[in-house]
Amino acid sequence: xxxxxxxxxxxxxxxxxxxxxxxxxxxxxxxxxxxxxxxxxxxxxxxxxxxxxxxxxxxxxxxxxxxxxxxxxxxxxxxxxxxxxxxxxxxxxxxxxxxxxxxxxxxxxxxxxxxxxxxxxxxxxxxxxxxxxxxxxxxxxxxxxxxxxxxxxxxxxxxxxxxxxxxxxxxxxxxxxxxxxxxxxxxxxxxxxxxxxxxxxxxxxxxxxxxxxxxxxxxxxxxxxxxxxxxxxxxxxxxxxxxxxxxxxxxxxxxxxxxxxxxxxxxxxxxxxxxxxxxxxxxxxxxxxxxxxxxxxxxxxxxxxxxxxxxxxxxxxxxxxxxxxxx
Numbered sequence: 001x002x003x004x005x006x007x008x009x010x011x012x013x014x015x016x017x018x019x020x021x022x023x024x025x026x027x028x029x030x031x032x033x034x035x036x037x038x039x040x041x042x043x044x045x046x047x048x049x050x051x052x053x054x055x056x057x058x059x060x061x062x063x064x065x066x067x068x069x070x071x072x073x074x075x076x077x078x079x080x081x082x083x084x085x086x087x088x089x090x091x092x093x094x095x096x097x098x099x100x101x102x103x104x105x106x107x108x109x110x111x112x113x114x115x116x117x118x119x120x121x122x123x124x125x126x127x128x129x130x131x132x133x134x135x136x137x138x139x140x141x142x143x144x145x146x147x148x149x150x151x152x153x154x155x156x157x158x159x160x161x162x163x164x165x166x167x168x169x170x171x172x173x174x175x176x177x178x179x180x181x182x183x184x185x186x187x188x189x190x191x192x193x194x195x196x197x198x199x200x201x202x203x204x205x206x207x208x209x210x211x212x213x214x215x216x217x218x219x220x221x222x223x224x225x226x227x228x229x230x231x232x233x234x235x236x237x238x239x240x241x242x243x244x245x246x247x248x249x250x251x252x253x254x255x256x257x258x259x260x261x262x263x264x265x266x267x268x269x270x271x272x273x274x275x276x277x278x279x280x281x282x283x284x285x286x287x288x289x290x291x292x293x294x295x296x297x298x299x300x301x302x303x304x305x306x307x308x309x310x311x312x313x314x315x316x317x318x319x320x321x322x323x324x325x326x327x
Contacts, residue, residue, distance in 0.1 A: 007035035014068035030232035041209040043219035046229035061085040092172040101161035112149040159190040238313035248315040
């Protein structure tokens with residue numbers, strides 16, 4: 001991966017708000033900026049409600065943008081309306097693997113129908129023999145026996161349904177694969193197999209991954225870089241080993257400290273108090289203020305911005321931690 005190359009995906013000051021009453025707006029994603037290079041795997045982590053799924057829906061154009069820009073390849077996707085994007089040529093370049101393989105499959109479609117549906121809609125391949133050959137090729141790629149292509153979702157196991165969902169996502173040879181908790185609904189033993197499959201597909205097909213997960217160990221295994229999100233904002237960004245071994249934001253440090261470990265007694269760092277409201281948040285107050293063990297008066301007066309602390313490692317904190325925490 002060459003950092004001198006233009007990024008595959010560039011997000012600039014992306015914002016999404018939802019009206020929740022008179023003159024009140026919930027800030028789900030608030031001025032988020034980051035880049036993703038070709039061939040790179042970026043992990044997006046944070047607690048439930050921090051805005052990860054909303055950010056993913058904006059990037060995949062399932063939600064319209066309130067403000068900001070999404071650049072993909074040589075196009076600005078944020079100017080394309082959600083209703084128009086399914087017919088856009090760039091639609092094939094970004095694909096999504098959903099969280100629950102059962103709910104994301106049409107119960108009336110066989111595995112073959114599911115896998116070939118995006119091919120029929122978004123490519124020039126239409127002939128029956130061509131579709132059958134491509135479906136067989138994709139089934140082999142994801143390790144799904146071809147004799148299961150005629151089965152409906154209720155006739156497949158959880159791992160087989162996950163493979164169908166992955167085969168559907170890679171059917172159009174996308175440049176970017178967005179994975180929204182792709183293994184959270186699977187048994188632990190099946191999770192390991194699917195994660196190994198995803199790592200293998202990335203190498204073989206040269207895709208980039210945006211990987212959303214609550215499982216930090218999975219992110220450490222699969223990703224090159226990590227984005228840490230809290231209440232709609234990116235609070236830390238950096239290479240995976242830097243984030244895990246030397247977290248600089250207090251929130252990231254607390255997340256890392258809570259990872260279960262067999263080699264050492266874990267010492268979770270508590271974040272006491274209640275999270276701040278995402279409805280009309282004060283733009284001058286740090287989102288973690290009130291829960292942060294390092295919070296001071298400055299944090300209640302000036303919102304910290306993402307600042308470069310070391311090579312490719314940024315944190316939004318007035319008082320970044322100097323941690324040797326390793327897991």
